[in-house]
Each structure stands twice: as structure tokens, then as C-alpha cells.
Amino acid sequence: MRPNITVVTRTQPGRESFLETALFSLSSQLLVPEEVLVVAHVVSSGPFVELENLIGAYKTQFNSIQLLTHSFEGDGRTVSLNMGLEKATGKYLAFLDDDDVFYEHHFSSLVQALEKNDNAWAFSNVVRAGYGPDGNGYSLRERSQPFKRSGYSFLDHLYENFIPIHSFILDRDKCPSEARFNENLVRHEDYEFLLRLASKFPPYYLDETTAEYRIRLDGSNSVLDGSSGMTSEEFMLKREIWVKSNYILDQVRKEIVGWWAPELREVTEKLGRVADYLSTTDLTKRMEEQKKAQAMVDEIWSSTSWRITAPIRIAGSIAKRSPIPKKPKVHSLKDGHEVVNEIKSSFAWKITAPLRRVKDAKLKKQP
Amino acid sequence: MTTNSISIGIVTYRTSLEYLKRCLRSISFQSALDSVGSVVIRDNDNGFDREIIEQAIAASGLDKSLVKVVEGDNIGFGAAQNELMKLSFEKGESAHLCLNPDAALHPNSIENVLEFASSKKFLGIFEMEQFPVPHPKIVDPYTFETPWCSGCSLLIPSGVYEATKGFDESFWLYCEDVDLSWRVKAEGMHCYLVKNAQVAHFVHSRSNDSKEDQLRALPLISAAKHLADKWGSPRFSKDMAKEYERRSGISIDSDSLNNVPRPSPSSLLKAQPDFSHMLVFSPSTWIEE
Structure with a gap:
């Protein structure tokens, strides 16, 4: 009998503790997926005892759970996705990276949404959960919803990836059977896949929070995304990968909407800001929001972490012959959040994480 | 592994089949299923849930002789668990696990909670860590002591029951666990959170209603x-x-x-x-x- 739901989970040997959590979140679903394909990018021919033991321990929980391996030379994350995609037999298909989790109603809610509507795919809200070291492991420190939008807009999606890979499910009977991930990409591979899909098949947006994007605030759960502890060569290589991925994405955007895609982006952003601005009809409220947004930017801009790394940023700008960055003026909360998020995801912010931890620890000690 | 035998007590009140099925199924997958002497379900709505309970038991894969169902009036969560604990300890079980019907155990959670409780000589109460969103209360990262234990998935040893007489039945629903925890501490024992014993229990709001x-x-x-x-x-x-x-x-x-x-x-x-x-x-x- 054909499984109803297939889940493809990417992992690597050595990440069994993450994978275990992902598998628990799958087994504790109210609607348990029938087929789980764990795709491991490996560097040797095995055996992968820990990985196999873990999958063996979950054999009774699913109708089918399989370990698939490949030893692609280089970054194999996209190859893993395509391998899973090819082997999947379920009507509905979902992806879950080994360090993320679904909430218990993820499948029951999304499958029901697709059954009631005629869309080929559906997505829901995802929480970003930040975990920090607590002396004997990691514990939750913060939860936020940076990906949440008020609805789906293809124009917004074209320029902003707000649909993480585990927030959507596909109805494979309605999606093109030849759909694959672009293996030229090792960043934004899921985003590019969705952009191509969304250009032909609009999604159903379910305004429920059904999954969690987990990050370790010290960057230790990410194999390639964390920049701490990198040599300058590794850092340059990583940057090159991002530049290449962004270039390919721009090409895809042009394929989808035409050569005017870059101009469209500017117009969309401006229109978005005007729409945001006009949607707040009360002038006093607008001014309050603006003040709040600017205060948010001022606070992070004047923080010790950001100030002490200013010389590095200034030197970088001089070397690149680009203007020295000044504190931005923001006019809406959206702008404010964008600036704050940009700072928080910057290298300069990440390298000052220990300082903030010391400060937090001091604050905690105070009665 | 320890050789203690425990009971699991589940109190239902118009519970949904999908949750109860998931809960019982998770018991059947326990690595320490041998340590479970009985699973007792109390239908707090005098048999209203009878059909759902029967279906859930049948679908869970649990040995039917392990599961017992009792029916009665809605006397509240604490009073119902007290009734189940009394039954359990009279039978000679060494501890009782209060388990919410909308919770699902990790396959190793009973093994791990028993191992931890044994290391503390069963002097205290032992809460499993809620997954995927842990409760925000503080936990000592070294001793795993916590100011109070949630009753969602809580191991109560027989000695603690004797000392405290279980939950205060003047609480109908909620906060009986906080009260019990404070009384446990008043008796000179501790409240623990067992981090490697996880229980899936989603308490956050799904929507923005x-x-x-x-x-x-x-x-x-x-x-x-x-x-x-x-x-x-x-x-x-x-x-x-x-x-x-x-x-x-x-x-x-x-x-x-x-x-x-x-x-x-x-x-x-x-x-x-x-x-x-x-x-x-x-x-x-x-x-x-």
C-alpha cells in the first residue's frame, strides 16, 4: 500500500544526537509518517554503527525507515535531498533536517489543509528556537517567529526566503514529477526549488505554528553555517559559496519573471514599505512605531558588542572602497527588524557572543 | 536498568482518540516495558470515554492484561491520580507515573527516569522533560533540582506518597503539582527534572486565537x-x-x-x-x- 506521508531527513555520521531528536518528533506526530528516509552524506564506506543502531531503534515506530547513504565529494546537502526525493513513495512529501523538529500537529494540520484545498503544496509558521550552553549541555534561551508573514505573496517570496525547508509539505500527485533540487546550489537549494514550484503552483498558507527551526547560539550544530573557529581560507570559501548561490538565484529569478527581476525587487521593496506605512492609518501610531523601531536600532547599534567591532567593519569598508556604514534611519518596525536581524546574523556579532554570555551570567548572579 | 516495578496512571476526561492512542502506543515502545507493572486509566466521565479507551488500547499494541480501566465521577485530576496511586501502592508497586493522555513518552524515558530516581534513592519526585518546548522554570544543570515538578509526566515514589498523601484534592485541575512539589520540599526531599527522560507534550497555542x-x-x-x-x-x-x-x-x-x-x-x-x-x-x- 502506498504510504501517505514520506519524510526525508538529511544527516551525517556523528550527528546522531540531533537525528535522535528529529526522529522522536516524527514518531510523536498525531499523524505519524509511514515512510522515513534518512539520507546520510558519508565520507567512508562504513559501517555506520551508531547511525544504523539509531535507525534500528526506531524501526518499530514507522512502517518503513531506511538509511540511504552517498559519498558525494564536496557539499552533499542538495544531493541528499534529491536522493530522498527519488526514493520517496508517499503521496505527501516533507523534509526535516536532523537538527530541526516538527510539533505534534504538523502533519495532521498540513495534510488536512491540502485535502480541503486544491493546492499542490502548503506551508505553516515556524518558530526559531535558540539554544545556549548551560554548563552540562544546551538549553532553550529564546523563541521567536522571524519567518511569520501575514499571508503568502509570490512577490515577497521572490526576494525573501521565509519558508524554511521543514515548514512545507508537497502533494506529489499535484506537483510535477520531474521537480528536483538544483545541485549547483549548496545554499538556498530549498528556496530555489520552492521559487520554481511557486511560480506555477501557488501554495496554501496555514496560519498555525507547526515546526521549530533550532539553532545553537554558539553555532555548534551547523556543519557549515557557523563561522566561529574558521580559518580565513574556510571563511573565504564559504563566502564564495554564498556569492555563487546568490548569483544562481538571481538567474532563476530572471528565468521566472524576466530580465527586469532586479528592478522589480526595488519596486517591490519600495511598494512594500509604502504599503506598510499606509496600512498604519493612525499618524500617532505610525510615529510611535517609528520611534520604537529607531530605538531598537539605536540600542543594538550602541551595544558594546557592535561598538567594539566597528574598527573591523570600517577597515573592511575602506579595503572594499565602499562607504563607511552609518547608523541607519528606519521608518517602520519591519525596517527596524531587518536592520537588527542583519546585525545579529553578521560575523561581527557572532564573534562577540562570548562577551554577551559573560554579561548574561553576571546579570543572572545579581539578586 | 533497575528492577523497580511501577504503575502508570492516566486520567481521561473526554479525551481524543488520536492523543490517547499515541500515549498508549508510546508506552508499548518503552525499552523498560518490563518495569511497568500496570497501566491504569481512570475515565473521569463515568464511562463517556469507554469506546475511545477500548479503541486506543486495541491500537496501542500493549498487552491487554497490563491495562486496567476504572470509571468514576469527575473528581478532579489530583483526586483521580490519588485513587490510582492508592491502588498501585497497595499492590506493592514502588512508584507511580502520572501521565497526561495528551503526552507521549520517548522510548527510553521510563528506563532513564528510573535510573535517575534510583541514583537519588527515590527521595523526591521526578519530572520528565517536556518536548519540544521545555517548561521555562529553572533547573540546576548539575543536580537537576528544580523548584517544582509538572504533573504531566511525573514519577512519584511510594515513600513520597506516604509522606505527603499525594495531591491535595482541594485543587480541581492545575497547580496541584506545584502544591505537591512544595510539600515534597517541605518534607525535606527534592524536585527533579530528568533531562534525558523526554515526553512529547505540546502546550503552546497552535494559532493566534x-x-x-x-x-x-x-x-x-x-x-x-x-x-x-x-x-x-x-x-x-x-x-x-x-x-x-x-x-x-x-x-x-x-x-x-x-x-x-x-x-x-x-x-x-x-x-x-x-x-x-x-x-x-x-x-x-x-x-x-
Whole structure:
């Protein structure tokens, strides 16, 4: 009998503790997926005892759970996705990276949404959960919803990836059977896949929070995304990968909407800001929001972490012959959040994480 | 592995089949299933859930002889669990696991909670860690002591039951676990969170229906007021009464205690009840932006 739901989970040997959590979140679903394909990018021919033991321990929980391996030379994350995609037999298909989790109603809610509507795919809200070291492991420190939008807009999606890979499910009977991930990409591979899909098949947006994007605030759960502890060569290589991925994405955007895609982006952003601005009809409220947004930017801009790394940023700008960055003026909360998020995801912010931890620890000690 | 035999007590009240099935199924997958002497389900709605319970048992894969169902009036969560604990300890079980029907155990959780409790000589109560969103209350990362234990998935050893007589039955629903925890501490024992014993239990709101959330919180607020009346925080009691009235338009009694005895000063000293962190009853370890 054909499984109803297939889940493809990417992992690597050595990440069994993450994978275990992902598998628990799958087994504790109210609607348990029938087929789980764990795709491991490996560097040797095995055996992968820990990985196999873990999958063996979950054999009774699913109708089918399989370990698939490949030893692609280089970054194999996209190859893993395509391998899973090819082997999947379920009507509905979902992806879950080994360090993320679904909430218990993820499948029951999304499958029901697709059954009631005629869309080929559906997505829901995802929480970003930040975990920090607590002396004997990691514990939750913060939860936020940076990906949440008020609805789906293809124009917004074209320029902003707000649909993480585990927030959507596909109805494979309605999606093109030849759909694959672009293996030229090792960043934004899921985003590019969705952009191509969304250009032909609009999604159903379910305004429920059904999954969690987990990050370790010290960057230790990410194999390639964390920049701490990198040599300058590794850092340059990583940057090159991002530049290449962004270039390919721009090409895809042009394929989808035409050569005017870059101009469209500017117009969309401006229109978005005007729409945001006009949607707040009360002038006093607008001014309050603006003040709040600017205060948010001022606070992070004047923080010790950001100030002490200013010389590095200034030197970088001089070397690149680009203007020295000044504190931005923001006019809406959206702008404010964008600036704050940009700072928080910057290298300069990440390298000052220990300082903030010391400060937090001091604050905690105070009665 | 330990050789202790425990009972698992589940109290239902118009429970959904999908949740109960998941809960029982998770018991059947336990690595330490041999340690489970019995699973007792109390239908708190006099047989209303009978069909659902039967279906869930049949679908769970559990040996039917392991599961017992009792039916009765809706006497509240604490009183129902007390009834189950009494049955369990009379049979000679060494501990009782209170388990919510909307929770699902990790396959190793019973093995791990027993191992941990054994290392503490069963002197205290032992809560499993909620997954995927842990409760925000603080936990010592080295001793795993916590200010109180949630009753969602809570191991209560027989000795603790004897010392405390279980839950205070004047609590109908909610906060009976906080009260029990403080009484356990008053007896000189500890509350522990066993981090490697996980239980899937999703308590966060799925949607943004704030009106629904507001009404759902009413029994919790009322119970929190009762807790404050009992443990001597008139200010918190007043705040809860105000909050209840704000949400429902109904005012609740100024003193809910009636004949419930108040803890002694020495108990208060040992229990250290915390009413300064709202309904978390502890400083929070994480924030929601």
C-alpha cells in the first residue's frame, strides 16, 4: 500500500544526537509518517554503527525507515535531498533536517489543509528556537517567529526566503514529477526549488505554528553555517559559496519573471514599505512605531558588542572602497527588524557572543 | 536498568482518540516495558470515554492484561491520580507515573527516569522533560533540582506518597503539582527534572486565537489563586482574582480555602513558594520574543 506521508531527513555520521531528536518528533506526530528516509552524506564506506543502531531503534515506530547513504565529494546537502526525493513513495512529501523538529500537529494540520484545498503544496509558521550552553549541555534561551508573514505573496517570496525547508509539505500527485533540487546550489537549494514550484503552483498558507527551526547560539550544530573557529581560507570559501548561490538565484529569478527581476525587487521593496506605512492609518501610531523601531536600532547599534567591532567593519569598508556604514534611519518596525536581524546574523556579532554570555551570567548572579 | 516495578496512571476526561492512542502506543515502545507493572486509566466521565479507551488500547499494541480501566465521577485530576496511586501502592508497586493522555513518552524515558530516581534513592519526585518546548522554570544543570515538578509526566515514589498523601484534592485541575512539589520540599526531599527522560507534550497555542487562549486559562488562574490562598500570598491571590474577572467578567471568592489547612511556618521555609514570577512559579530560563 502506498504510504501517505514520506519524510526525508538529511544527516551525517556523528550527528546522531540531533537525528535522535528529529526522529522522536516524527514518531510523536498525531499523524505519524509511514515512510522515513534518512539520507546520510558519508565520507567512508562504513559501517555506520551508531547511525544504523539509531535507525534500528526506531524501526518499530514507522512502517518503513531506511538509511540511504552517498559519498558525494564536496557539499552533499542538495544531493541528499534529491536522493530522498527519488526514493520517496508517499503521496505527501516533507523534509526535516536532523537538527530541526516538527510539533505534534504538523502533519495532521498540513495534510488536512491540502485535502480541503486544491493546492499542490502548503506551508505553516515556524518558530526559531535558540539554544545556549548551560554548563552540562544546551538549553532553550529564546523563541521567536522571524519567518511569520501575514499571508503568502509570490512577490515577497521572490526576494525573501521565509519558508524554511521543514515548514512545507508537497502533494506529489499535484506537483510535477520531474521537480528536483538544483545541485549547483549548496545554499538556498530549498528556496530555489520552492521559487520554481511557486511560480506555477501557488501554495496554501496555514496560519498555525507547526515546526521549530533550532539553532545553537554558539553555532555548534551547523556543519557549515557557523563561522566561529574558521580559518580565513574556510571563511573565504564559504563566502564564495554564498556569492555563487546568490548569483544562481538571481538567474532563476530572471528565468521566472524576466530580465527586469532586479528592478522589480526595488519596486517591490519600495511598494512594500509604502504599503506598510499606509496600512498604519493612525499618524500617532505610525510615529510611535517609528520611534520604537529607531530605538531598537539605536540600542543594538550602541551595544558594546557592535561598538567594539566597528574598527573591523570600517577597515573592511575602506579595503572594499565602499562607504563607511552609518547608523541607519528606519521608518517602520519591519525596517527596524531587518536592520537588527542583519546585525545579529553578521560575523561581527557572532564573534562577540562570548562577551554577551559573560554579561548574561553576571546579570543572572545579581539578586 | 533497575528492577523497580511501577504503575502508570492516566486520567481521561473526554479525551481524543488520536492523543490517547499515541500515549498508549508510546508506552508499548518503552525499552523498560518490563518495569511497568500496570497501566491504569481512570475515565473521569463515568464511562463517556469507554469506546475511545477500548479503541486506543486495541491500537496501542500493549498487552491487554497490563491495562486496567476504572470509571468514576469527575473528581478532579489530583483526586483521580490519588485513587490510582492508592491502588498501585497497595499492590506493592514502588512508584507511580502520572501521565497526561495528551503526552507521549520517548522510548527510553521510563528506563532513564528510573535510573535517575534510583541514583537519588527515590527521595523526591521526578519530572520528565517536556518536548519540544521545555517548561521555562529553572533547573540546576548539575543536580537537576528544580523548584517544582509538572504533573504531566511525573514519577512519584511510594515513600513520597506516604509522606505527603499525594495531591491535595482541594485543587480541581492545575497547580496541584506545584502544591505537591512544595510539600515534597517541605518534607525535606527534592524536585527533579530528568533531562534525558523526554515526553512529547505540546502546550503552546497552535494559532493566534487569543480569545480562546484567554478562556482556556481561566481554570489555571482560579487554581493559582487557590494556591496563593493556601501558601500565604494575599497579593498574588488578589492579582489572580482580578485577572479572572478581567477575562471572564466573573468575580471569584476572596478566600478559596474553606477547611484546607495552611502549611506551617517551617514548611513555608523549606518549600520556598515562589509567587514573584507569575504562573511559572520560578524564574524563567527562556524568553518568547
